Amino acid sequence: MQKFLRSSAVGLTLLLVLAACQGNNAPGGGSTSGSGAGGGSKGTVKIGVDLPLSGNEVANGQPTFNGIKLAVDEANKNGGAGGYKIEINKQDDAVNGVHNPDQGATNAKTLVADPAVVGMVGPFNSNVARSIIPVTNEAGLAECSPSNTAVDLTKTGSDKLRPQNPDKRNYFRLAAPDDIQGPAMAAFDYNDLGKKNAYILDDTEAFGKGVADEFQKAFVKLGGKVAKRDGQKYSASVDYTSLFNSVKSLNPDVVYFGGTQVTGGGLARKQMVQAGMGAIPFTGPDGIADLGTGGSQGAFITLAGVDNSHDVYGTVAGVHDLPSGSDFSSRYKAAFQNDPGAYSAIAYACTQVLLKAISDSAASASDMKSLREAVRAYVFDASKTYDTALGKISFTSTGDIKQAFISFYKVDPSLNGGKGGWTFVKQQAFEGGQ
């Protein structure tokens, strides 16, 4: 006991010393100042970015990051935003090549501690968002995810992620959540493709299982039957053959894969065809509809093989008919010598929203701290609209996009000189928010 008391005394002294250090040092840390040599005249503000940028997940993270970089570079060429030059503070949440919630939270803390960071784009994965939002919420940093679709991030249950400031939302997103995307494909499978008996397979991860659950609910509600539901955790040496062998005799007429091409989507289709079930359509969420050309690194069609990619349908949680669509991809191509990824345009739009908020609030904010708060408040002013690469958009009070569109795509193996590519089928508008 005595020892405990002594330790506590030690702790208390420490606390005091540290508090003193903190006080002296609070605003100093980051590189806030800038002479305005670049685009802006008032100095530099930063957009924080957290994405998986190493290992296997580069395939997702890098094209998304490029979208952000393109928006920032273009803004700087046109004089920055609100008189500020824009920089990027980039953080990687992959540990050992896999997105990691713990590293995500550490990165978010790094970002919020940089006083020049007034807005953030990311993360890529819903599970990482669950550890990041409490951090950014506490700091009042506006955060835009281009790709998170888990329902509880903005809707029911999202207050758990904001223990410190439950009434001060800061997280918004541009992808339509699972409870829109899953049912959209269910309706498409049931009505448009006329399929009644689905085999549902998920990757046991937060995104894949979440969207597959929503698909299943909606498909059953429509009157469809679920032949079998399986979950197969992705590992680099995973094998799907036995899964498909086991459902063959149950005669499913459609397959729904909840997951992404990184967590096995392409491989699952390949092995499905090899198990002799190639005639059955393979459908999935935006995780598989990466819109990548066959042959490009890590794309669904590359992984499945173009010969196996017939009858593959995917949803994209965004609008197809981009007003600036072809324009965006040509600028992207010019900048990065590569086709945009599925989330490049959305990440670009995320950045556009933040940049607009920065330039409109810059005048009223006296310092970085008030600018950060002004940007957050601006984004959650439901009356604001934004002209983005995705068209005119606005947000609900919960931070979901009002113009929620689901676009349906199909693989056309004959595209791109036989390398395969995704073609647009149709798009559908949904009431955003609730």
Add this chain to the structure above:
Amino acid sequence: MTFRILRLALIAAGALVISWLLMIGLTWLGTRSESFSNVVATGTAQYFSALTIGAIYALIALGYTMVYGIIELINFAHGDVFMVGAFVAYLIFTSLGFGGAIKSIPLLIGILLLGFLVTMVVLGVLGAAIERFAYRPLRNAPRLAPLITAIGVSFILQNVVQVLISNSPVPSPQLVSLEYRFTLLGASVPLLNLLIFLVAVVLMIALQVFVGGTRLGRAMRSTAQDREAAQLMGVNINATIAITFFIGSALAGAAGLIYGLYKGNIVFNLGFDAGLKAFTAAVLGGIGNTVGAALGGFAIGFIEVAAVTTGLSRWQEALVFSVLILVLVFRPAGILGQQIGERA
């Protein structure tokens, strides 16, 4: 010698039949409502995919068990050696201009033989080099030192492949068309599955003959038993250990090639995962025992497929490791391991 091989063949044949029946039984458990012919067809199809996966695990497990047998090192880099094998085969085939199925049978056989030969030699050399530079200097260090080195080598191999080739999965050429199939009891099985099984069995038998019947094999066995005594008898310890690594890695290379043909999809981090399963297989069979490793490999493949068949796909990994724990609790030296005490 002949008697031993005959006995082994008999046991193997028995195991093959029993596991087939077992798989059909498990399929029936998983899908009770179906007709009998459906159950037999599904069970047979599952049986062949278990054999294929098991053959790959078994080939990798052999390397683990050989290295462990001779220097008592859990070579965590071995899984990544297997991965490098898959990529070497990929590079050979694509650089020769073969991206897909080869229609001409003689050409196919020629290319496959060439692929096996080159991959196995390259990987053998790689394995021996790893031993020479990463493990040999540590032969007298604390037991955990080479283990950590092995983890380090594993990271290095993964990252070199990642940087040099790709950080996302790469489609590997499936030279043997999957359209070649045979039908058995209503199940349509790719001929490739059978081929993989046969290749694995041939390699395993070759290994048994080599270890059991050649001078070098005798040197390996004696080194494993008592290194000092072997040395006194004139066995070149360093060379023997290097050869063990060469053979183990060559087998992993062959497994890598087979894996590429079967999966058509390889990625830089596939080795750690597959290696973990293969290591489990080696322990399950009784580490240090080559027949046990093969048996363990097939057992793991069987459990994985059985998990899916009975509708427990989400619990697949947990099942594999639960079986492992149970086997070890009740039979602490593995299925075929000798029940010997601690070597002090």
Add this chain to the structure above:
Amino acid sequence: MTRQRGTVEDSETGATALGSTDRLFDFFGRHRSVAIMAAMLLVAIALPLIVLAPPFSGFNTQGVWIDNFNGAGIYVLLALGLNVVVGLAGLLDLGYAAFFAIGAYTYGLLASSFYGIHVPFWPMLIVGALVAALFGIALGAPTLRLRGDYLAIVTLGFGEIVPVVFTNSDALTNGTNGISGVDRPSLPGIIFGASNPVPFYVTMVVMLTIVLILLYRLQDSRLGRAWMAIREDELAAASSGVNTITTKLLAFALGATTSGLAGVFAASRLVFVSPDQFGFTVSFTILAMVVLGGMGNIWGVAIGAFVVFIVQSVVLKQLTNFLQPLNIPFLSSIDFLQYQFLLFGIALVAMMLLRPEGLFPSSRRRRELHTAQGDDLSSPQESAEPLT
């Protein structure tokens, strides 16, 4: 038999003529707990000050550094616990992260709105540690009879099973989505927040101090000597009257306890628990920390864990951000994120080849090693560390 002593006490033997420093060492040598407290206090105050100076200040601000230290502290705790199992008792545990997960989930379930139960953080530290210890005993009891390498694979299997169970038990643990909105610790007047890492830091320092004191006492106790005896030669230990099963089980339980403690702290810091935080890479990282630091040496392991964590999740992650503004022609253009594990791997191999006993080997281990060296013919059974 020389009892194993830490670095501080090693000077004791040489100190015949007592200078003032010697007298100080002598005092701390006899009052180990006071020495640890003083050292921890010194380190805890020095660290946040050091990071104000370049080059450290270039990586992060002080506040973020302190938060990084909290993260590092979790791994130091984990490494200290694993050191009891691997370093002292010589049992190879490859699934240590499982106990970390159990500790974290215990807190996540009992201190969040998931079940609506909100047990305060402080008693949960003990509960989490005890639950983890129970699982340690439950796993250890049937399997500790196994030979070392078999035990390794069993623990590895356990480490794989635990996250799968958490992933698939939707009703009990919210499955793959994990538990969000886990409670932060609370003390009147002090806010434990994401942007206020100091209270967490103090908590961690106090926890580490207590754990270090206990570990040092244990190591020098009858039990500690029994662990080392088993590590050296299980047969000889058994014939000298050591109950090997109970002794090993205690090592296992104690390792799990520390891990559970770390889990509770981690869950309250991240306010989120999910199964994907506890994969086998975590187990391997902790093992690498223990070995790099020098198995068996408590301080060495602690420093090893600290350095590995900081290098892995701060320095390598921020290196690109750090180098870019400096405009060094070649270095600035490299994206180090892509090479972080290559560097880590090379470091592990180089380290082991150059200094296989770890950075800070315990003096006992060093002796064992150096008597064995230069004796090329010796069989591994004799010369290598008898781990089993």
